[in-house]
Amino acid sequence: MCTVSYFKTRDSIIFTSNRDEKTSREKAVFPNTLEMENQILYFPKDKKASGTWFAADDRGNVAILLNGAFQKHTSKPPYKKSRGIVLLDLVKSTCFLQAFREYNLSGIEPFQLLVFFDKKLMRLLWDGTVKHEFFLNENESHLLSSKTLYNDSIEKDREKYFRRFQMNRNIESGEILNFHKKHQIEKEPEIDFSIKEEFLTVSITQVIIRQDKIHFAYHDLTQNTIQHTKIEKRSFV
Numbered sequence: 001m002c003t004v005s006y007f008k009t010r011d012s013i014i015f016t017s018n019r020d021e022k023t024s025r026e027k028a029v030f031p032n033t034l035e036m037e038n039q040i041l042y043f044p045k046d047k048k049a050s051g052t053w054f055a056a057d058d059r060g061n062v063a064i065l066l067n068g069a070f071q072k073h074t075s076k077p078p079y080k081k082s083r084g085i086v087l088l089d090l091v092k093s094t095c096f097l098q099a100f101r102e103y104n105l106s107g108i109e110p111f112q113l114l115v116f117f118d119k120k121l122m123r124l125l126w127d128g129t130v131k132h133e134f135f136l137n138e139n140e141s142h143l144l145s146s147k148t149l150y151n152d153s154i155e156k157d158r159e160k161y162f163r164r165f166q167m168n169r170n171i172e173s174g175e176i177l178n179f180h181k182k183h184q185i186e187k188e189p190e191i192d193f194s195i196k197e198e199f200l201t202v203s204i205t206q207v208i209i210r211q212d213k214i215h216f217a218y219h220d221l222t223q224n225t226i227q228h229t230k231i232e233k234r235s236f237v
Helices: 083-091 096-102 152-165 173-182 193-198
Strands: 003-008 013-022 029-035 040-045 054-057 062-067 111-117 120-126 131-136 142-145 199-209 213-220 225-232
Touching: 003 111, 003 173, 013 054, 013 062, 013 111, 013 173, 029 213, 029 225, 040 083, 040 225, 054 083, 054 199, 062 083, 083 096, 083 111, 096 111, 096 120, 096 131, 111 142, 142 152, 152 173, 173 199, 193 199
Parallel strands: none
Antiparallel strands: 003 013, 003 142, 013 199, 029 040, 040 054, 054 062, 062 111, 111 120, 120 131, 199 213, 213 225
């Protein structure tokens, strides 16, 4: 839930997400599916709250959750609902942006979402008081980091490495995965040791969207396992 990238290559769109979580938290379950009238959702399920941080459907829509909005906030539980449940609620809608605008987020902890819906790329944020919307360029690469764990200095360094990484014109999914592995929380030199004792990058989730198919991969870094789900992409009517 803490480091997310977006790439558009010659023949695919690639989303990759590192999940940084407390070492004591229960292991997530993958794959999970939710069949609805007009879509099938695929996501790793958080055992504790039954929500998710990464969801994709068979139309090629994707939504990824990061904790925190523009700056680090002080957590003040109890909250009305898990942010992962909010994400699941939103991805069930026929229009994600409209659902976000209408959703009552009062009592929900701050978060941001990277969303690809109907071929539009958006960054949507809830700062605890106000909702914010930004449309991003789908033809450019993007990197987001959670403000709850990564300060401005670390984020700037990551952006520098990210720009350098993009100089490779023919980036493949495996190279993106390796970039994310290099930026696991336990490998970041500027992260305080006290945080590293409590948090770990437990998994990396990657979705590759092509014209007629979607490949969903879940890398469990604690068990050193990889699970794959291949999805036949549904055509828009």
